[in-house]
Structures are given as structure tokens and as C-alpha cells.
Amino acid sequence: MNFTLNSMILLSIIMLVSPLLYNMLMPHKTTYFPTYCKNMIMMAFMTSLPPMIIFMLYGQESVITNWHWFSITTFNISMSFKLDFFSIIFIPIALYDAWSILEFSLWYMHSDIFIHKFFKYLVSFLLTMIILVSANNLFQLFIGWEGVGIMSFLLIGWWYGRTDANTAALQAIIYNRIGDIGFMLTMAWLMLNSNSWELQNIFSTNMDFIALLGLIIAATGKSAQFGLHPWLPSAMEGPTPVSALLHSSTMVVAGIFLLIRFHPMMENNQMILTTILCLGAMTTLFTAICAITQNDIKKIVAFSTSSQLGLMMVTVGLNQPHLAFLHICTHAFFKAMLFLCSGSIIHSLNDEQDIRKMGGLFLILPITSSALMTGSLALVGTPFLAGFYSKDSIIEAINTSYTNSWALMMTLIATSLTAIYSLRIIYYALLGNPRFSSISPINENNPNLINPIMRLAMGSIFAGFLVTMSIPPMTSITMTMPDMIKLSALLITLAGLAIGMELNSFTNKLMNSMKHTTNFSNMLGYFTYFTHRIYPLMNLYSGQRIATMLIDMNWYEKTGPKGQTNIHSSMSSLLTSTQKGLIKVYFMSFLISITLALMFASMSTNNF
Amino acid sequence: TASRLLGGIRWLGAAAQQVIPLGARAASGLSKDMPPGPYPRTPEERTDAAKKYNMRVEDYEPYPDDGFRFGDSPKLPERSQHERDPWYDWDHSELRLNWGEPMHFDLDMYTRNHVDTSPTPVSWNTMCKHLLSFVGFMLFMFYLGEMYPSYQPVAPKQYPYNNLYLEHGGDPSANPESVKHYEI
Numbered sequence: 001m002n003f004t005l006n007s008m009i010l011l012s013i014i015m016l017v018s019p020l021l022y023n024m025l026m027p028h029k030t031t032y033f034p035t036y037c038k039n040m041i042m043m044a045f046m047t048s049l050p051p052m053i054i055f056m057l058y059g060q061e062s063v064i065t066n067w068h069w070f071s072i073t074t075f076n077i078s079m080s081f082k083l084d085f086f087s088i089i090f091i092p093i094a095l096y097d098a099w100s101i102l103e104f105s106l107w108y109m110h111s112d113i114f115i116h117k118f119f120k121y122l123v124s125f126l127l128t129m130i131i132l133v134s135a136n137n138l139f140q141l142f143i144g145w146e147g148v149g150i151m152s153f154l155l156i157g158w159w160y161g162r163t164d165a166n167t168a169a170l171q172a173i174i175y176n177r178i179g180d181i182g183f184m185l186t187m188a189w190l191m192l193n194s195n196s197w198e199l200q201n202i203f204s205t206n207m208d209f210i211a212l213l214g215l216i217i218a219a220t221g222k223s224a225q226f227g228l229h230p231w232l233p234s235a236m237e238g239p240t241p242v243s244a245l246l247h248s249s250t251m252v253v254a255g256i257f258l259l260i261r262f263h264p265m266m267e268n269n270q271m272i273l274t275t276i277l278c279l280g281a282m283t284t285l286f287t288a289i290c291a292i293t294q295n296d297i298k299k300i301v302a303f304s305t306s307s308q309l310g311l312m313m314v315t316v317g318l319n320q321p322h323l324a325f326l327h328i329c330t331h332a333f334f335k336a337m338l339f340l341c342s343g344s345i346i347h348s349l350n351d352e353q354d355i356r357k358m359g360g361l362f363l364i365l366p367i368t369s370s371a372l373m374t375g376s377l378a379l380v381g382t383p384f385l386a387g388f389y390s391k392d393s394i395i396e397a398i399n400t401s402y403t404n405s406w407a408l409m410m411t412l413i414a415t416s417l418t419a420i421y422s423l424r425i426i427y428y429a430l431l432g433n434p435r436f437s438s439i440s441p442i443n444e445n446n447p448n449l450i451n452p453i454m455r456l457a458m459g460s461i462f463a464g465f466l467v468t469m470s471i472p473p474m475t476s477i478t479m480t481m482p483d484m485i486k487l488s489a490l491l492i493t494l495a496g497l498a499i500g501m502e503l504n505s506f507t508n509k510l511m512n513s514m515k516h517t518t519n520f521s522n523m524l525g526y527f528t529y530f531t532h533r534i535y536p537l538m539n540l541y542s543g544q545r546i547a548t549m550l551i552d553m554n555w556y557e558k559t560g561p562k563g564q565t566n567i568h569s570s571m572s573s574l575l576t577s578t579q580k581g582l583i584k585v586y587f588m589s590f591l592i593s594i595t596l597a598l599m600f601a602s603m604s605t606n607n608f
Numbered sequence: 609t610a611s612r613l614l615g616g617i618r619w620l621g622a623a624a625q626q627v628i629p630l631g632a633r634a635a636s637g638l639s640k641d642m643p644p645g646p647y648p649r650t651p652e653e654r655t656d657a658a659k660k661y662n663m664r665v666e667d668y669e670p671y672p673d674d675g676f677r678f679g680d681s682p683k684l685p686e687r688s689q690h691e692r693d694p695w696y697d698w699d700h701s702e703l704r705l706n707w708g709e710p711m712h713f714d715l716d717m718y719t720r721n722h723v724d725t726s727p728t729p730v731s732w733n734t735m736c737k738h739l740l741s742f743v744g745f746m747l748f749m750f751y752l753g754e755m756y757p758s759y760q761p762v763a764p765k766q767y768p769y770n771n772l773y774l775e776h777g778g779d780p781s782a783n784p785e786s787v788k789h790y791e792i
Contacts, residue, residue: 163702163720167720278750400760401759402757402758402759403758403759404750404754404758405758406750406752406753409753481760523728523735525739526735526736526739530735530739532723533724533725536722537717540716541714544716549677552677553676553677
């Protein structure tokens with residue numbers, strides 16, 4: 001069984017390499033390549049299922065250390081895979097999502113000439129993501145970390161002729177890089193203090209506040225927490241399959257995954273947990289506020305992702321990493337499905353992304369709209385759909401824990417805002433009368449579109465139940481609480497839905513009094529305007545001035561002739577003031593100083 | 609071998625015709641008078657500099673000569689490329705710039721990937737105020753939240769019948785003091 005688990009997981013990972021090899025060795029054979037990629041991912045998913053079942057039945061975990069890479073005196077780095085609770089369950093889910101998204105891309109990117117390159121990028125992204133989640137040492141994790149960052153850059157800037165896409169890709173890289181600084185800080189600290197980057201060695205030492213802070217910064221960068229969040233909504237410049245795979249289910253959870261991996265180190269450090277909790281609460285509220293007045297359907301879903309990431313961060317801050325992981329898994333299903341549905345809507349309306357120009361799609365795109373509604377219901381935590389098992393547990397946990405009360409309040413408000421923006425998408429895109437031209441032949445006839453959406457819909461409905469019932473409870477959760485607290489998540493969501501319905505009906509009643517109050521939300525809290533105008537301006541401006549003018553001026557003039565002139569003239573003007581030609585005073589000074597010197601000399605020899 | 613020699617001479621002649629003569633330069637690259645020069649002091653220098661930058665003499669205004677070596681670069685308005693018309697058919701569409709147009713000294717900073725100076729619906733001061741006060745308010749409230757956390761109220765178990773006085777072996781005839789129980 002050990003053999004089965006190890007070999008099947010490794011086989012699953014190797015299956016991801018084969019499309020890349022195929023394209024490398026036979027780059028001219030591109031016609032069948034996309035379907036080949038999709039089939040390989042499907043095979044990889046099937047191959048990774050038995051290990052998950054073995055784990056669920058027998059609790060079999062394993063660490064596979066294959067190959068000794070190098071050693072620097074006593075510091076060893078080898079290629080090792082850690083197949084524990086988190087990675088064994090995440091890998092099949094990521095592959096299931098990727099399978100559905102690749103099949104969807106066959107429809108969505110069908111008219112793109114470089115579709116084979118697109119699939120190659122997606123498969124290499126998936127490979128690096130799996131390297132990230134299955135890594136046993138921080139070096140391998142960092143390889144995966146950087147790999148997903150690079151693939152994100154390449155995929156966001158897929159339509160590289162568009163300057164906005166270039167800016168968005170650049171933004172993603174820079175914000176991720178800032179997070180990487182934190183990661184490297186942690187790696188350096190661990191190298192110095194525990195002489196190992198292997199997780200099992202790290203877990204037996206005690207990590208300092210600085211080292212854990214590095215991890216928090218890394219998670220802030222990669223998982224778009226408040227402060228380093230603007231890249232995620234900008235990343236919607238990429239094609240919808242990219243948004244679905246990278247920026248909703250897999251890449252952005254890498255930061256949270258890192259924190260979950262290091263949860264034994266953070267259990268006893270209350271300060272770190274409070275920091276994570278407050279950061280997560282801030283993120284979830286801020287991005288939910290931004291989401292409620294956006295007009296681009298993909299941006300709403302992107303902010304929804306960011307808000308859910310904040311919620312996961314809150315859960316980690318409550319010392320409940322397994323609940324956070326459960327939310328990662330269930331969130332992957334319905335968020336990817338929401339993106340696929342929005343992709344279906346966008347393509348059907350001839351690339352229209354503005355919800356103010358959609359409407360009445362409920363009967364035109366039946367499968368898409370039912371999937372959209374199912375996904376939204378799962379997102380807000382409807383009882384017994386996928387999101388309920390994770391989200392309701394999180395809300396219960398935060399209500400019954402000893403936590404920061406403001407963080408609790410923020411999380412509850414953000415939960416109700418979740419309902420508001422989900423209703424916003426449904427109201428504007430599906431309900432009402434069409435606001436688009438009726439010329440486009442809208443249909444859902446392509447199985448490459450329908451099958452992924454249906455598959456993820458099945459996942460959104462059943463995955464929560466299946467995963468929750470199959471995993472052993474790792475922590476003891478509070479079961480006893482008053483009725484109101486038990487029902488709080490549901491009540492808050494219903495209140496949010498009611499408020500959302502009220503707000504949406506403002507539009508067709510022409511109530512214009514909300515103009516200035518929505519500015520904060522619509523302009524993303526002014527954060528992007530503030531950050532993207534001050535910092536680049538300061539740095540580039542001062543960099544240019546220093547590099548070309550100040551340094552030149554100083555090296556050529558100030559340290560050379562002009563500087564010397566200044567020093568000499570100031571010194572000489574200082575000294576000339578003393579040189580006034582008073583000869584008698586000078587002779588007197590000689591006399592006095594010689595007398596004093598003789599006195600001191602005679603005194604020092606003690607020869608009275 | 610004679611025919612081969614003849615062919616070789618002919619090949620040499622053809623190759624020699626394609627050789628660029630010594631001293632010839634390509635038609636691209638900056639010529640001697642094109643790069644920015646020193647600060648224009650006389651009106652003739654100003655006219656020459658304006659002609660070099662394809663500007664009218666009335667429009668041309670160099671940066672003030674304060675030792676920072678701007679030279680004769682024209683002082684154009686500090687507006688980024690974001691503000692230029694996106695629908696006009698520029699020669700360089702991504703730079704929103706035409707050929708021969710005088711470039712801003714900080715053009716690399718004002719491209720569409722970098723700093724944006726376009727006017728915002730809300731004024732800069734209002735934006736700064738709102739954002740910083742929001743963040744400050746949040747931080748303050750988190751601090752308050754740490755001071756007054758939320759928790760499930762728990763208390764030690766309170767037993768009825770005067771804390772189970774009789775069951776603990778108390779004297780039934782004596783009059784014990786009543787125990788106060790708290791409601792949570």
C-alpha cells in the first residue's frame with residue numbers, strides 16, 4: 001500500500017511532464033496537442049485518486065525522498081515529496097479543476113492560433129503548483145512558488161499586444177516579488193538557525209517571530225492580502241481559463257497553503273495568530289466592499305476570491321488550519337465554476353464583460369445560469385452545498401473562539417457582503433430584460449463547454465459533503481453554542497441578500513442619491529490610485545535624477561575639481577582669519593608654549 | 609583550372625560590388641546634432657534647439673539651468689501617456705507617441721506601464737484622506753478588539769441546593785448561608 005501510494009502519486013506528477021516533453025520533442029505536431037493535454041490531465045487525476053482513497057481509509061501518509069541534490073558542508077538539499085493530509089487531498093482536487101478548465105479552454109480559446117502554447121503554459125503551471133504543494137523542503141517549495149509566479153506572468157500577459165495586460169502582468173510579478181522577500185527572509189532564518197530546509201527538521205525547532213512574519217509577508221504577496229492585493233483584480237486581463245485556474249482555485253491559495261503547512265510552528269505564538277487574523281479580516285472586508293460596486297463580471301469574481309482568501313487567512317489565525325484547508329478545497333470547485341460560467345457568458349455575448357450590458361440570460365443560457373446560481377449559492381454557504389461545510393464551520397469557529405471582536409465583526413459583515421455581490425452578478429447578468437444586441441447566436445451546444453461546467457457543478461454540490469465525511473477531525477471543535485450563533489451565518493447571509501435585492505432595485509427606480517458614497521468602493525478604496533502613483537513616481541523620479549544627474553554631478557564635479565575648490569577655499573578662509581601677521585603674538589606664543597612644555601616635562605619625571 | 613580561376617574572379621568582383629565602402633554609415637542612429645546639448649544661452653542656440661526637437665520657438669522652454677544638467681531638454685507638461693487619446697492612430701500605438709514628436713524627459717516613467725497622472729473623479733487629497741482614515745480606523749478598532757475580545761462566556765459549574773450542601777454532609781438542622789448564583 002505504501003508502494004501503491006508513492007508510485008501512483010509520482011506517476012501522476014510524471015504524467016504532467018509528458019505533454020511538455022511531447023511539445024519539446026515534436027513542436028510541429030500541434031493539432032491534437034490541446035486534446036492530448038486535457039486527456040493527460042484527466043489520466044493524472046484518475047491516477048491521483050487511489051492515493052487519496054488510501055489516505056482516507058487507512059490514514060497512510062508518506063514522505064518520498066528521491067534524489068540527493070547537493071550539500072553545502074552540513075546543509076543538505078534533496079528532492080523530496082511530502083504526501084500528508086494536505087497534499088494528498090489537494091492534488092486530486094487541483095487536477096479535477098485543471099481537467100475541467102482545460103476542457104473549457106478547448107472551447108474558449110478555440111480561435112486562438114497559439115492554443116497549443118496556451119495549453120503548454122497551463123500544464124507547466126499545474127506542474128509547478130503540484131511541486132509547490134507536495135514539497136517537503138523549502139527549496140522545492142520555492143521552486144514551485146516562483147514557477148507559479150512566472151507562469152502567472154506569462155498567462156496574464158497572454159494577449160501581450162494589449163498594454164493593460166502587460167501592466168497587469170508586471171503588477172502580478174512585482175507584488176509577488178515583494179512577497180518573495182518575506183519567503184527568503186524565512187528561508188535565511190531557517191538556514192541559520194535550524195540548518196535545514198526540510199519540513200520535518202523545521203517542525204522540531206522553535207520558530208521566531210521574524211521567521212513567521214516572513215511567511216506572513218509571503219502569503220500576503222501570493223494570496224493577495226490587504227497591502228499587496230491589487231494584482232489580483234488586475235490579473236483579470238488574462239483569458240478566463242487563466243483566471244479560473246490560477247487566480248481562483250490554485251495559485252492564490254499557495255500563500256495560505258504555506259501558512260497551513262507551517263501551522264505547528266504558529267500554534268503557540270499568539271502574536272502571529274493575531275496578526276494573521278487581523279490581516280485576514282481586513283482583507284476580507286476591504287475586498288468585499290470593493291466588490292459590491294464593480295461593473296466587470298470578472299472583477300466581481302476576482303474580488304470574491306480575494307475576500308474568500310481573507311476568510312481562509314482568518315481561519316488560519318484562529319488556529320484552525322484544517323478548516324482553512326477544507327475551505328480551499330471547496331472554494332476551488334465553486335469559484336472555478338463561477339469563472340467558467342462568466343467565461344461562457346462573455347464569449348456568448350461577443351466578449352462583453354460589463355454586467356450593465358448583460359441581462360435576461362436566464363433562459364438563453366440555461367445550463368450556465370443554473371451553474372452560476374449553484375455556484376453563488378455554494379459561495380454564500382447555503383446549507384448542505386459545498387461551501388456550507390467549510391464556511392459555516394469557520395463562522396461557527398470564529399463566533400465561539402476567544403478572538404479579536406473587531407475581526408469577528410469584520411468577518412460577519414464580509415459574509416453578508418458576499419451575498420450582496422453574488423446577487424449582483426445574478427441580478428444583472430441573468431435576470432431582467434436583455435441589454436445587449438440580439439444579433440449574436442447564443443448557444444450552449446458544445447460539449448467542451450457543458451461537460452466542465454456540469455462536472456464542477458457536481459463538485460460544488462457534493463464535494464463538501466464527501467471531503468468532510470471522509471477526513472478525520474484533527475481538532476476538537478466547539479459543538480455547543482446558542483441557537484443564534486449557530487444560525488448566525490445563515491441569518492447574516494439572508495440579511496445580505498435582502499439588502500442586495502433592495503440596492504439592486506435602486507437602479508430601475510432611478511435613485512441617484514448614492515453617487516458619492518459609492519466612490520470609495522468603486523475606485524477600489526483608492527488603494528491602487530494611492531499606491532501606483534506615489535511609489536513608482538518617487539522611485540523612478542529619484543532613481544533617474546540620482547543615476548543620471550546627481551551621481552554625475554557629484555563624481556565629476558563635487559569630488560573632483562569643484563569639491564576640492566570648495567574645501568580649499570573654505571579651509572583657507574578659515575585659516576586666513578587667524579593669520580593676521582601679528583609677529584609679536586607669535587613669538588610670545590612660542591615662549592609660553594616652550595615654558596609650559598619644560599614645566600610638564602620636569603613634572604612628569606618627578607624630579608623636584 | 610582556368611575556368612575555375614575565371615569563376616573565382618567573377619565571384620570576387622560580384623562580392624566586391626556588394627561591399628560597403630569604408631567610411632559609409634547606416635541611415636539610422638543619432639547624428640552629431642541630435643542628442644541633447646548644453647543649456648542654450650543665446651537666442652540662436654534656443655532656435656537651434658527648438659528646431660532640433662521639432663518644436664516652435666515660442667513653445668520651446670528648457671529646464672532652468674541649476675547645475676542639474678538637464679541641458680536643453682524641453683520642459684513639457686508633466687502628464688503621462690495615459691492621458692493621451694486612446695482612439696487616435698498614433699505612430700507608436702503602445703507609447704501613444706508620433707514619430708518626431710518631442711519626448712518628455714521622463715517619458716520612460718510616463719509610459720502606460722508606469723506612472724499615471726490622469727485626473728481622477730475624486731481629488732487626490734480626498735482619496736488620501738479617505739484611504740488613510742479608513743486604514744487608521746481599522747487599525748484602531750483592531751486594537752480595541754484586542755483589548756475587549758469576544759469569547760464564549762464560561763463559568764465554573766454552579767450546583768443547586770446551596771451548592772449541594774446536604775449532599776456534601778452538611779448539618780440539616782443548621783441554617784447555612786445561601787450561595788449566590790450568577791446568570792450568564
